Amino acid sequence: MKLLVVEDEKKLLENVAAFLERKGFLVDTAQDAEDGLDLALERNYDCIILDVILPGMGGYEFCRFLREEIGSDVPIIIITALGEIDSRIEGLKIGADDYLPKPFDLRELEARVRALIRRNQLRSEPVIRYGPLTYDSRSGVFSCSKKELSLTSRESSILELFLRNPGTVFSREEITDKIWETGFESRSNIVDVYIRYIRRKLEAAGILDIIQTVPRKGYGLRRLRDDG
Structure with a gap:
């Protein structure tokens, strides 16, 4: 998942970017709205973190331009030192x-x-299909040939992560950070155990080899063959 952080306070910008990168995000940064807009127009972001008080164009103008002029629906979080409710x-x-x-x-x-990001994904992609596998985010149900798969909440979260990021290989640490609660201290093989569970259930439904293991890197969805 890719983020843009627009903040003119350099130390805060560096701290926010470093923290989010440790949590598995890809982060671009800008210290003013003009540079931030250039990035927002060139690249696709999953979320923008935007300061209100910026040199030159302010955060409100930045947000208004994206919404009214560009028609972008990228999620935007405003961060501000302004405490007034009107702001x-x-x-x-x-x-x-x-x-x-x-x-x-x-x-x-x-x-x-x-x-x-989760709310935006649910709104924009209610049903995801990947080969024989279908996921309906409105009901939280995975299925194959219209037959529902019986997955636990944790198994569903891991498989959804893979489905929403095809082609991405996640390390065990990244999976733990994204799926388990903050502060959870995992056993070294907990992710491997869940991957085995998911694979068994997929194989029982006739879905073979859809999850790949990349040595020394982690897990992700295997690329679908283009039979055309």
Whole structure:
């Protein structure tokens, strides 16, 4: 998942970017709205973290331009030192999806980013198909040939992660960070155990070799063959 952080305070920008990268995100940064807009127009982001007070164009103008001129629906979190309720309301009125007043806990920022991305994915991709596998995010059901697969909540979360990021190989640490609760200390083989469970259930449904193991890297979906 790819993020853009636009913040003119260099130390805060570096801290936020470093933290989110440790959590498995790909992060681009900008210290003013103009550079941030250039990046937002060139690349596709899963979420934008945007300061309100910026040199030159402010965060409100940045947000308004993306929404009204470009028609972008990328999730936007406004971070601001402004404590007045009117300032927060203004950000939401012009199209921001959430706000976080400074100072903030980086763990809360991560949680809000993940919640917004998840909400946006559910809205834009209610049904995902990958070869013989189908996932309906509205019901949380995985199926093969219209037959529902019986997966636990954790198994479903891991498989959904793979489905929403085809071609991405996740390390065991990245899977643990994304699927388990913050602060969870996993056993070294917990991810391997769940992958085995998922594979057995997929194989029982006739879905073979869809999850690949990449030595010394981790797990991900095997690329589908193009038979055309």
